[in-house]
Amino acid sequence: MARVVLITGVWSYLGAEVAGALRFVPEVDRLIEVTSQDGQASRRLGDPPPDQEHADEQVVPLDVRTGQIGELINATGADTVVHLGLATTPASAGGRASMKETNVIGAMQLLNACQRSATVRKLVVRSSTAVYGTSARNPAVFTEDVEPRETHGYARDVLDIEGYVRGLARRRPDITVSVLRFVNFLGPHVDSPLTRYFTMPVTPTVLGYDPRIQFLDICDGVEVIRRMVTEDHHGIYNVTGRGVMYISQCLRRAGRVPLPMPARALGLLADLGRGMFDVTPDQRDLLRYGRVVDGSKLEHALNWVPRHSTQEAFARFVADRGLADGGSATAIDRLLAALPSAAAGMPG
Amino acid sequence: MTGSGATRAGAPLERIAPLISFVRSRMAGDYEVDEFGHDPELNETVLMPPARLLYRHWFGVQMRGLENVPATGAALVVCNHSGVLPVDAMMLQVGLLDEHPAHRHLRLLGADLVYALPVLSHLARKSGHALASPQDAERLFQAGDLVGVCPEGYKGLGKPFSQRYHLQRFGRGGFAASAIRAGVPIIPCAIVGAEEIYPMIANARPLARLFGFPYFPVTPLFPWLGPIGMIPLPSRWLIGFAEPVATDHLGAAAADDPAMVFEVTDRVRETIQHMLHELVAERGEPFG
Numbered sequence: 001m002a003r004v005v006l007i008t009g010v011w012s013y014l015g016a017e018v019a020g021a022l023r024f025v026p027e028v029d030r031l032i033e034v035t036s037q038d039g040q041a042s043r044r045l046g047d048p049p050p051d052q053e054h055a056d057e058q059v060v061p062l063d064v065r066t067g068q069i070g071e072l073i074n075a076t077g078a079d080t081v082v083h084l085g086l087a088t089t090p091a092s093a094g095g096r097a098s099m100k101e102t103n104v105i106g107a108m109q110l111l112n113a114c115q116r117s118a119t120v121r122k123l124v125v126r127s128s129t130a131v132y133g134t135s136a137r138n139p140a141v142f143t144e145d146v147e148p149r150e151t152h153g154y155a156r157d158v159l160d161i162e163g164y165v166r167g168l169a170r171r172r173p174d175i176t177v178s179v180l181r182f183v184n185f186l187g188p189h190v191d192s193p194l195t196r197y198f199t200m201p202v203t204p205t206v207l208g209y210d211p212r213i214q215f216l217d218i219c220d221g222v223e224v225i226r227r228m229v230t231e232d233h234h235g236i237y238n239v240t241g242r243g244v245m246y247i248s249q250c251l252r253r254a255g256r257v258p259l260p261m262p263a264r265a266l267g268l269l270a271d272l273g274r275g276m277f278d279v280t281p282d283q284r285d286l287l288r289y290g291r292v293v294d295g296s297k298l299e300h301a302l303n304w305v306p307r308h309s310t311q312e313a314f315a316r317f318v319a320d321r322g323l324a325d326g327g328s329a330t331a332i333d334r335l336l337a338a339l340p341s342a343a344a345g346m347p348g
Numbered sequence: 349m350t351g352s353g354a355t356r357a358g359a360p361l362e363r364i365a366p367l368i369s370f371v372r373s374r375m376a377g378d379y380e381v382d383e384f385g386h387d388p389e390l391n392e393t394v395l396m397p398p399a400r401l402l403y404r405h406w407f408g409v410q411m412r413g414l415e416n417v418p419a420t421g422a423a424l425v426v427c428n429h430s431g432v433l434p435v436d437a438m439m440l441q442v443g444l445l446d447e448h449p450a451h452r453h454l455r456l457l458g459a460d461l462v463y464a465l466p467v468l469s470h471l472a473r474k475s476g477h478a479l480a481s482p483q484d485a486e487r488l489f490q491a492g493d494l495v496g497v498c499p500e501g502y503k504g505l506g507k508p509f510s511q512r513y514h515l516q517r518f519g520r521g522g523f524a525a526s527a528i529r530a531g532v533p534i535i536p537c538a539i540v541g542a543e544e545i546y547p548m549i550a551n552a553r554p555l556a557r558l559f560g561f562p563y564f565p566v567t568p569l570f571p572w573l574g575p576i577g578m579i580p581l582p583s584r585w586l587i588g589f590a591e592p593v594a595t596d597h598l599g600a601a602a603a604d605d606p607a608m609v610f611e612v613t614d615r616v617r618e619t620i621q622h623m624l625h626e627l628v629a630e631r632g633e634p635f636g
Contacts, residue, residue, distance in 0.1 A: 140484050209469065
């Protein structure tokens with residue numbers, strides 16, 4: 001159904017990849033890419049190859065926090081709005097206040113514009129599983145009907161945005177609204193606190209805790225958004241690669257050296273080593289209690305399974321970044337090779 | 349000469365080969381866990397052997413009525429809870445895994461405090477356990493798991509020795525509601541023996557508050573003898589299972605009917621209390 005698609009947040013790694021994918025979707029005739037005003041277009045993928053058929057593209061530098069977005073929607077007659085303009089860390093947005101403004105005020109302006117628009121028929125919103133929070137009282141696996149209750153930072157922003165989206169869905173039942181709660185992305189261009197965390201030479205962990213974690217390969221994230229644009233799926237969906245890993249397991253597979261420390265010391269380190277090592281309070285909690293969600297609602301709706309499981313996404317990430325694969329295990333292998341009599345009896 | 353030397357050196361190496369390959373796979377992170385965090389390899393290789401030693405040689409646990417535990421499909425084992433530390437739940441897990449013909453892996457639902465504590469929180473998950481919440485219970489039932497719960501919670505664990513084998517209140521019957529909603533049978537289970545492992549003569553409340561524990565046990569040996577006081581007394585154990593209480597005929601709507609939930613809860617509680625009396629009589633002397 002989609003003809004004119006407006007996408008926000010093209011400055012982000014996800015926005016850039018989605019824009020790159022949507023330009024080759026036959027149903028999309030025109031693609032309006034909204035990037036932030038200070039023109040951080042550097043992350044945009046290169047121009048499409050001329051020999052391939054692609055949608056008309058227009059890149060609009062625009063501050064989503066102003067009312068201009070409404071004019072843009074009216075002027076272009078967009079029928080599908082894909083909102084990916086989320087600042088995930090204070091550092092990336094120039095401070096927590098500015099981050100909140102980008103996230104919450106930006107979403108309010110955009111949703112206002114959608115509500116008043118006569119052309120918009122579909123809204124796809126990037127959300128996060130961070131809304132569920134992370135604590136010892138949480139169920140082992142979150143389904144979409146567990147009431148989100150996180151009240152800090154990024155998760156609070158996303159929860160607020162979801163609240164406004166719900167309001168829009170109520171007032172404009174004719175608009176198909178898809179809210180996608182993504183787990184942590186991994187991919188070659190993904191630059192998030194978590195990807196930086198896994199590439200540190202020594203990895204701080206919380207002493208005595210080993211949380212469970214899930215990943216989504218960025219190409220599966222892009223595919224989900226592409227399907228949401230071309231098919232109609234109203235509702236809230238968790239999006240994750242199948243399977244679960246422990247942080248300890250991730251570090252071993254990536255050949256990282258864990259440095260366990262008390263939670264308080266981790267906070268202190270984060271305050272001291274700002275920039276080099278930024279851990280927000282919600283990430284600190286994630287490193288204690290972890291978070292696992294159920295992605296089966298989306299799999300049923302799309303009749304599709306993410307191509308890469310959590311473990312595969314992580315393996316790809318390890319290979320991409322050239323992290324030493326199983327450093328200590330190779331040491332054991334070398335040791336065994338030095339004992340020829342043992343090598344004969346060794347499985348694998 | 350060199351050949352025979354290699355063979356002799358090879359024998360012990362071959363014996364420890366599984367251990368080396370286990371250590372290797374652990375160090376490489378080369379293993380899989382389920383969504384609850386259950387790590388079968390770690391559980392079987394590291395966590396179960398010490399529990400098994402206690403089960404076989406220290407307590408000499410004997411099982412009764414194992415035929416009441418179904419070989420397949422979801423069911424809820426409801427048992428009494430005592431003994432200061434949840435050793436009884438571990439013994440129940442070992443017993444069902446080793447002695448049940450279908451080697452059923454019991455997934456226990458624990459209090460949220462377990463998941464807030466360092467070390468214990470992830471070991472509980474790796475051992476296959478979950479949180480005592482309706483969501484976790486429902487999910488395990490749907491997967492066809494054998495789920496275990498101790499509805500007395502800390503009231504049972506931290507009760508004084510003088511109240512041994514007297515069941516405490518069964519909470520609000522959340523376990524019964526979950527079982528009814530999923531239509532799975534409830535298997536009442538009585539554990540005799542755990543009451544004597546740490547006979548608790550007093551509860552040092554100020555210390556409990558200081559450490560954030562639900563209680564701070566004072567036994568004849570603890571805290572006076574320090575770590576030695578933490579060795580459980582070698583009591584004799586019996587674990588019995590009663591006939592399953594079916595819930596599938598009640599319908600899922602009954603889970604929201606407090607009267608119905610209370611009735612099922614009460615029936616299960618009575619059955620366990622009755623079985624406790626029988627097993628205590630059968631066992632006789634706790635140490636001997």
